Amino acid sequence: MNNMTSPPSKSKNSRDELIEKMDYYFSKERETLQSSYRLKLKKESIDFFIKTKDGSSTLNSPDFDGKIETMHNSNGAITESFEKFVKPFKNSYFKNIDNDDRLKNKENSYFKNIKKEKLLESKEISNEKLKNLKYKEDIAILDICSGLGYNSAAIIEDFLKNVDKTCEKVPKLSVDMVEISAETLAAGILVPSPIKSHEIVKKAIESKLIDESYLALKLEKEDVPEDVAISIHCEDARETVRKFADNSYDGIFLDPYSPAMAPELCTVEFFKELKRVIKDDGIVATYTLAAGVRYAFIEAGFYIGEGPIFGRIAGGTIASLNSDNIIKNISANDEKTIALSDAGIPFRDENLDLESFEILNNRKNERKNARHSYKLSSAVQTPIFLGKEIKDKKLKRRILRNLNKVNISDLKSEEACFIISPQFKYIQDYSAKYKFSKKFENKSKYKFNNNLKNKNNFKNIIKFNLKNNTKSNLKGFLNHNYKSNSKDRIIEMEKRLKSINNYEFLKE
Numbered sequence: 001m002n003n004m005t006s007p008p009s010k011s012k013n014s015r016d017e018l019i020e021k022m023d024y025y026f027s028k029e030r031e032t033l034q035s036s037y038r039l040k041l042k043k044e045s046i047d048f049f050i051k052t053k054d055g056s057s058t059l060n061s062p063d064f065d066g067k068i069e070t071m072h073n074s075n076g077a078i079t080e081s082f083e084k085f086v087k088p089f090k091n092s093y094f095k096n097i098d099n100d101d102r103l104k105n106k107e108n109s110y111f112k113n114i115k116k117e118k119l120l121e122s123k124e125i126s127n128e129k130l131k132n133l134k135y136k137e138d139i140a141i142l143d144i145c146s147g148l149g150y151n152s153a154a155i156i157e158d159f160l161k162n163v164d165k166t167c168e169k170v171p172k173l174s175v176d177m178v179e180i181s182a183e184t185l186a187a188g189i190l191v192p193s194p195i196k197s198h199e200i201v202k203k204a205i206e207s208k209l210i211d212e213s214y215l216a217l218k219l220e221k222e223d224v225p226e227d228v229a230i231s232i233h234c235e236d237a238r239e240t241v242r243k244f245a246d247n248s249y250d251g252i253f254l255d256p257y258s259p260a261m262a263p264e265l266c267t268v269e270f271f272k273e274l275k276r277v278i279k280d281d282g283i284v285a286t287y288t289l290a291a292g293v294r295y296a297f298i299e300a301g302f303y304i305g306e307g308p309i310f311g312r313i314a315g316g317t318i319a320s321l322n323s324d325n326i327i328k329n330i331s332a333n334d335e336k337t338i339a340l341s342d343a344g345i346p347f348r349d350e351n352l353d354l355e356s357f358e359i360l361n362n363r364k365n366e367r368k369n370a371r372h373s374y375k376l377s378s379a380v381q382t383p384i385f386l387g388k389e390i391k392d393k394k395l396k397r398r399i400l401r402n403l404n405k406v407n408i409s410d411l412k413s414e415e416a417c418f419i420i421s422p423q424f425k426y427i428q429d430y431s432a433k434y435k436f437s438k439k440f441e442n443k444s445k446y447k448f449n450n451n452l453k454n455k456n457n458f459k460n461i462i463k464f465n466l467k468n469n470t471k472s473n474l475k476g477f478l479n480h481n482y483k484s485n486s487k488d489r490i491i492e493m494e495k496r497l498k499s500i501n502n503y504e505f506l507k508e
């Protein structure tokens with residue numbers, strides 16, 4: 001905090017200038033105990049926030065080596081909170097209630113023509129229904145990188161609207177907000193509140209900043225209601241999470257800047273901490289779909305899936321210790337990229353104390369060592385072409401060069417098909433579930449048959465497994481084709497690529 005004697009001039013709409021202004025006006029508030037400084041700052045700060053498409057405001061990130069991001073999605077900051085965090089949380093939290101409900105109503109509802117198994121299988125809850133489901137038990141949310149407090153505000157808004165007050169013991173919502181930057185928290189009380197419950201968050205932030213001697217006056221009007229408890233932790237989330245008890249949270253909202261800027265919150269070791277503090281049936285929701293982050297979740301022990309799509313062509317990531325919480329698998333191409341290429345090498349931070357640049361450099365080196373050795377190169381999206389035709393001759397040459405380096409002789413060779421075969425059953429399930437055209441479904445069935453029967457690959461796979469005296473492997477392979485989740489397929493494909501390398505399958 002700097003103690004300036006005159007207000008800084010307003011020339012550019014930047015975060016740094018807002019922080020300078022805050023430092024000046026808040027120091028005046030502390031010095032004089034007059035409310036006028038905060039009120040003036042609230043008016044002047046409006047110009048430093050950036051409007052997103054739904055009318056809610058965001059702020060720039062600090063400068064990371066010349067790169068600046070905004071804190072939220074330009075398509076709508078507060079909409080993003082509901083879509084990417086609250087919605088997937090509720091979908092998993094209410095999954096059983098919803099299915100029971102559907103089954104009960106089977107006879108007299110529009111579900112009556114659907115088979116019972118299909119009803120149970122369908123885990124996605126309609127938006128309409130989701131909005132009105134009632135909270136009947138206490139909920140604990142961990143909001144990591146709470147920033148301006150939108151994600152917390154969104155879950156509070158939903159909870160207050162839907163808490164079932166007729167319960168004998170009225171449920172409570174507790175939210176732990178973790179934010180490293182006091183200035184960002186303070187900006188949270190200046191930003192125009194996009195929803196009513198954000199005013200509650202402002203009150204909690206104000207109390208925290210008074211405790212930290214950053215503010216002096218209680219000016220926020222909206223009190224925190226009795227059935228909501230908000231705790232704010234202003235420090236590096238790696239430090240904070242270590243202090244939390246095991247098995248504590250129903251939902252974790254993880255909203256850091258991109259992995260290139262904040263890799264310390266995307267590491268295997270940090271996710272192991274999240275695994276410790278999350279309840280067995282809880283979910284982590286995060287907006288990123290980076291291969292290294294998804295693999296880190298898997299290595300830490302989570303199942304992963306794709307989150308709701310908002311403002312992009314693909315959704316973020318949902319992670320849970322319970323595979324039933326995964327409503328949508330990640331795409332087949334993403335699975336291959338994560339399992340088989342160096343892009344899937346995760347971020348690591350053994351003692352949870354490395355600087356961002358160290359984590360990035362270590363990963364760069366690990367990727368370099370893995371590439372062309374036990375992982376395919378991610379260049380030109382090599383892994384996604386396994387089992388496919390490539391018309392472009394130049395591209396084909398490049399892909400083949402990459403494949404040959406890890407002992408895969410051709411795009412549709414036996415070993416190529418062996419590596420990716422855990423995906424075939426999945427492609428069929430996926431196409432049926434998401435109602436792809438019949439043409440697509442037939443094509444994937446054809447691929448399955450073509451690869452496993454017509455080309456005798458199935459026999460070869462069995463031969464390969466028996467030759468290596470791994471009967472259990474064979475059983476694993478057969479079972480595997482009847483499972484349907486990304487984590488198992490990724491682990492299996494990765495293992496198969498390694499076995500091809502170790503046994504030098506081709507050369508025998």
Ligand SMILES: C[S@@+](CC[C@H](N)C(=O)[O-])C[C@H]1O[C@@H](n2cnc3c(N)ncnc32)[C@H](O)[C@@H]1O
Nearest residue numbers: 145146147148149150151179180236237255257
């Ligand atoms: C994308 S913004 C989050 C926006 C926020 N969820 C909201 O509702 O406004 C990322 C936030 O992470 C915070 N952050 C960065 N590194 C952190 C760390 N190691 N621990 C805790 N917070 C961190 C930043 O200060 C920033 O406020």
